[in-house]
Amino acid sequence: MTSAITQDQLPQPPKGTAPDGEQQDAGVREEEYLYRDESRLQAGSLLTSRTMARRLPSLVRRSVQMAWRVDRGATIGLLACQIGTGVLAALGLLAVTGTITALVSSGDITERLWDAAPQLAVIAAAAGLRALLGIAVVWLTGRLRPVLGRTAELTMIEAALGAELAANNKPGYNDAYDIADRGAQVTPDLVEEAQDVLAATATLAAGATVLTVLHPLLLPLLFLACLPQAAAYVRSARVVYLAGLETSGRRRMLGKLRWHMAYQESSEEMRACLAGPFLIGRYRRLAASVNAAERRAANTGAWMGLAGAVAGGVASTAVWAALLWLLASGRMSLAAGGGAVFALQTATGSVRGIINGGARLVRTGWYVQDWQNFLDNAHGQAMTDSRGTAPVTAAPERFEVRNVTYRYDGAPKDSLSNVSLHVKRGEIVALVGENGSGKTTLSRLLCGLLLPTEGDVAWDHASTADLDPWGSWEHVALVPQKFTYLPLTMRDNITFGQGDTSDAALLAACEASGAAEMLPKLRSGLNTLLTSEWFGGQQLSGGQWQRLVLTRAFHRRAALLVMDEPTAALDARAEHRIFAGLRELAKDRAVLLITHRLTNVAVADRIVVLDEGRIVQEGTYAQLTQQPGLFQTLWELQRRMSGDAPLKTRPSIVSEGRTT
Numbered sequence: 001m002t003s004a005i006t007q008d009q010l011p012q013p014p015k016g017t018a019p020d021g022e023q024q025d026a027g028v029r030e031e032e033y034l035y036r037d038e039s040r041l042q043a044g045s046l047l048t049s050r051t052m053a054r055r056l057p058s059l060v061r062r063s064v065q066m067a068w069r070v071d072r073g074a075t076i077g078l079l080a081c082q083i084g085t086g087v088l089a090a091l092g093l094l095a096v097t098g099t100i101t102a103l104v105s106s107g108d109i110t111e112r113l114w115d116a117a118p119q120l121a122v123i124a125a126a127a128g129l130r131a132l133l134g135i136a137v138v139w140l141t142g143r144l145r146p147v148l149g150r151t152a153e154l155t156m157i158e159a160a161l162g163a164e165l166a167a168n169n170k171p172g173y174n175d176a177y178d179i180a181d182r183g184a185q186v187t188p189d190l191v192e193e194a195q196d197v198l199a200a201t202a203t204l205a206a207g208a209t210v211l212t213v214l215h216p217l218l219l220p221l222l223f224l225a226c227l228p229q230a231a232a233y234v235r236s237a238r239v240v241y242l243a244g245l246e247t248s249g250r251r252r253m254l255g256k257l258r259w260h261m262a263y264q265e266s267s268e269e270m271r272a273c274l275a276g277p278f279l280i281g282r283y284r285r286l287a288a289s290v291n292a293a294e295r296r297a298a299n300t301g302a303w304m305g306l307a308g309a310v311a312g313g314v315a316s317t318a319v320w321a322a323l324l325w326l327l328a329s330g331r332m333s334l335a336a337g338g339g340a341v342f343a344l345q346t347a348t349g350s351v352r353g354i355i356n357g358g359a360r361l362v363r364t365g366w367y368v369q370d371w372q373n374f375l376d377n378a379h380g381q382a383m384t385d386s387r388g389t390a391p392v393t394a395a396p397e398r399f400e401v402r403n404v405t406y407r408y409d410g411a412p413k414d415s416l417s418n419v420s421l422h423v424k425r426g427e428i429v430a431l432v433g434e435n436g437s438g439k440t441t442l443s444r445l446l447c448g449l450l451l452p453t454e455g456d457v458a459w460d461h462a463s464t465a466d467l468d469p470w471g472s473w474e475h476v477a478l479v480p481q482k483f484t485y486l487p488l489t490m491r492d493n494i495t496f497g498q499g500d501t502s503d504a505a506l507l508a509a510c511e512a513s514g515a516a517e518m519l520p521k522l523r524s525g526l527n528t529l530l531t532s533e534w535f536g537g538q539q540l541s542g543g544q545w546q547r548l549v550l551t552r553a554f555h556r557r558a559a560l561l562v563m564d565e566p567t568a569a570l571d572a573r574a575e576h577r578i579f580a581g582l583r584e585l586a587k588d589r590a591v592l593l594i595t596h597r598l599t600n601v602a603v604a605d606r607i608v609v610l611d612e613g614r615i616v617q618e619g620t621y622a623q624l625t626q627q628p629g630l631f632q633t634l635w636e637l638q639r640r641m642s643g644d645a646p647l648k649t650r651p652s653i654v655s656e657g658r659t660t
């Protein structure tokens with residue numbers, strides 16, 4: 001038996017605080033996590049019924065094209081079913097009007113019944129076949145939906161991977177991604193809704209033919225009667241869509257909170273810092289604001305629906321009055337009138353189906369349009385638009401940053417100012433400096449992951465902006481400061497399906513990084529799934545993961561090796577192994593080493609010291625340890641802390657800022 005979780009089963013805050021962390025949390029400010037793309041919101045609010053009517057055919061066409069691309073068989077089957085449904089509906093309807101005409105004509109009742117019998121048989125056969133086609137539609141749709149959904153997701157991932165790394169800092173990019181992702185999720189709905197519209201259109205075609213034959217006035221009247229409801233549906237769809245846009249940022253934040261509160265990676269901090277109650281409080285407030293926006297949209301939608309229904313009711317009464325008038329004035333026979341009543345009812349149902357399905361289709365179409373816009377150019381961040389396609393034909397010899405300035409989008413100041421640096425194959429260059437001085441940013445530029453705001457980054461003589469990014473990253477091996485724990489086997493985590501995947505090649509890289517030592521402890525050696533979230537998996541420690549990430553970089557045998565704090569999580573023996581082996585590794589590689597452990601940079605040929613985004617010192621280890629300046633100050637502080645030596649200079653930076 002299942003039971004709902006009660007409030008007291010949730011993590012509780014420390015005594016003296018409100019259960020939802022209210023005392024610590026000032027709440028969600030009005031402007032927090034809000035979507036602010038005014039032009040987009042304005043464009044959304046201008047979407048009208050006329051736009052909808054104009055877009056409907058292209059949306060149906062697009063959904064058919066999407067379905068065609070992923071499963072031609074199912075698409076052909078579905079189209080055939082819709083056409084079949086329409087034909088059967090027409091046959092059934094004609095048979096019904098024929099039956100009614102036969103039954104209300106004069107003559108013996110037995111004769112009239114015999115006359116109507118073939119029509120009744122057609123009605124029964126058409127209804128049975130339509131039911132069969134309905135089952136086929138459900139089966140084919142069930143076959144198509146998941147493939148469409150997964151394909152849409154994959155195209156999103158490809159588009160995101162094809163965007164500039166800097167895109168994450170661009171205003172609106174992450175919102176655009178989220179909104180587009182929603183579009184990807186509803187892609188299967190587009191096909192289903194298009195089908196509903198097609199089916200209703202097919203039935204309407206049948207009803208319309210009969211109505212027009214009975215009296216040419218009936219069909220236009222019917223359309224007029226449905227217009228108010230159509231307008232109401234579209235308005236309500238627009239309100240819901242706009243509410244979705246406005247709340248996208250907050251819904252993204254809700255997703256992030258759920259992730260951090262529930263998943264393994266952050267679970268220890270969540271518990272030990274008692275972050276749960278605080279974050280649950282924050283979640284509640286954000287959720288309440290999203291709920292309120294959605295409730296407002298639902299209310300407005302309901303009012304619009306009511307207005308549409310009232311107007312539609314009045315208009316329908318007028319249509320029925322017109323029919324009565326046609327009958328009363330003798331402009332239509334009683335027999336035809338019976339058929340007309342039935343045809344009118346069928347056609348009214350179909351038109352409502354078109355309008356209802358059409359409004360849903362248009363709303364889904366807006367989302368799908370967002371998805372397609374993102375696929376087109378990743379919200380203006382596609383690398384194909386910002387970079388060249390020049391291939392990197394041979395492994396570059398020299399990597400150079402020339403007079404580079406870089407500022408992250410939205411940042412108040414430059415992270416790097418007029419910086420120049422080069423590193424050649426066979427050389428180790430160390431980059432040092434205090435937190436936030438720009439080391440990682442510089443390494444991202446050297447790798448071609450970021451393009452400079454000013455200046456140039458060149459590999460041999462080619463600017464990274466002109467190179468094909470994917471081709472160039474084949475020559476890069478990166479040990480990032482923050483690495484990702486991927487739930488793959490050790491083998492896959494090392495190779496990502498590239499290079500020599502033989503055991504011999506992998507073991508050589510494992511030896512160099514120290515990862516070989518952990519292999520005997522793994523259940524299935526290189527084939528062990530490195531996570532405890534799945535059956536049979538095994539989780540590594542932080543340092544073991546760092547060894548693995550080093551193995552990944554060494555295995556790539558790339559011309560440029562960038563190591564950003566590569567030994568932060570390693571034990572002394574493992575760290576020693578890395579630095580002792582670095583010279584050997586650098587024989588045919590250009591190595592950029594970033595570390596705060598200044599004694600380790602003795603291995604480098606040159607040391608570049610960054611301070612607040614500028615190069616303030618450059619030289620060998622021997623030179624910089626003897627030269628007064630930032631390097632010497634930091635180096636002496638570290639030596640003092642490790643008890644190596646007394647200070648040569650006063651550690652003024654601790655209390656008075658920098659000494660340079």
Ligand SMILES: Nc1ncnc2c1ncn2[C@@H]1O[C@H](COP(=O)(O)OP(=O)(O)OP(=O)(O)O)[C@@H](O)[C@H]1O
Pocket residue numbers: 169408409411415433434435436437438439440441442481
């Ligand atoms: N993705 C980012 N978006 C916006 N600003 C960033 C981003 N990454 C870094 N910065 C900013 O750029 C500046 C330099 O950061 P960077 O990470 O390059 O420093 P660092 O020298 O590597 O620091 P640390 O030693 O702490 O790793 C900092 O002021 C930081 O706030």
